[in-house]
Amino acid sequence: MLKYLVAYASETGNTKKVAEEIYNAIPDSRKEIINVRSFVGLHEAENYFIGYWANFGTCSMEIIDLLSSLHGKNVAIFGTCSLGNTETYYKKLELAATTWLPDDNTVLGSYFCQGRMPIEFRQKYESCRGKCSDEQLKMVIEAYDNAKTHPDRQDLLKANVFTSEIIKKIEASKND
Numbered sequence: 001m002l003k004y005l006v007a008y009a010s011e012t013g014n015t016k017k018v019a020e021e022i023y024n025a026i027p028d029s030r031k032e033i034i035n036v037r038s039f040v041g042l043h044e045a046e047n048y049f050i051g052y053w054a055n056f057g058t059c060s061m062e063i064i065d066l067l068s069s070l071h072g073k074n075v076a077i078f079g080t081c082s083l084g085n086t087e088t089y090y091k092k093l094e095l096a097a098t099t100w101l102p103d104d105n106t107v108l109g110s111y112f113c114q115g116r117m118p119i120e121f122r123q124k125y126e127s128c129r130g131k132c133s134d135e136q137l138k139m140v141i142e143a144y145d146n147a148k149t150h151p152d153r154q155d156l157l158k159a160n161v162f163t164s165e166i167i168k169k170i171e172a173s174k175n176d
């Protein structure tokens, strides 16, 4: 059995970048990284880092299927999103994933950062000018602009630190 599995969903590459940073920060050769689309249940591990991109505030069916299938595992959640760069929003995204985990797993923590959206989204927002409320439009355009350089080096560094903290928790739990 693997010691660590990093499994992620990523449509445009942001979450993949964070997943690769997490994978590289794991100081153990008994590890694998996999796009959840290729997951066929043959990658059992003791510890999981599971990543997703926020899609209307939640995760994809593949991530839900993986989370729901786990029993007796240590699980850390990570992901990217473009809105609400706040701890409160990130906590909601953590919950959107952990809610699918059976109770016999241990949630070790989560890490989220912003991820850029494709330029077509900004163009789509711009084309709404005059058709939807100015305030709403300002909000989504600001969110788009704030996210457009992410994940950046700082986000990846934080993902690296997050990984070390999770591994420390795993090691500490063995000594309990």
Ligand SMILES: Cc1cc2nc3c(=O)[nH]c(=O)nc-3n(C[C@H](O)[C@H](O)[C@H](O)COP(=O)(O)O)c2cc1C
Binding pocket: 009, 010, 011, 012, 013, 014, 015, 016, 052, 053, 054, 055, 056, 057, 058, 080, 081, 082, 083, 084, 114, 115, 116, 117, 118
């Ligand atoms: C259809 C769609 C829905 C989205 N829904 C949300 C959302 O609910 N909350 C949010 O913060 N970002 C949302 N985003 C932005 C993405 O989560 C963000 O760009 C993410 O970094 C994409 O990750 P990826 O490159 O790994 O696919 C959405 C993007 C798309 C295309």
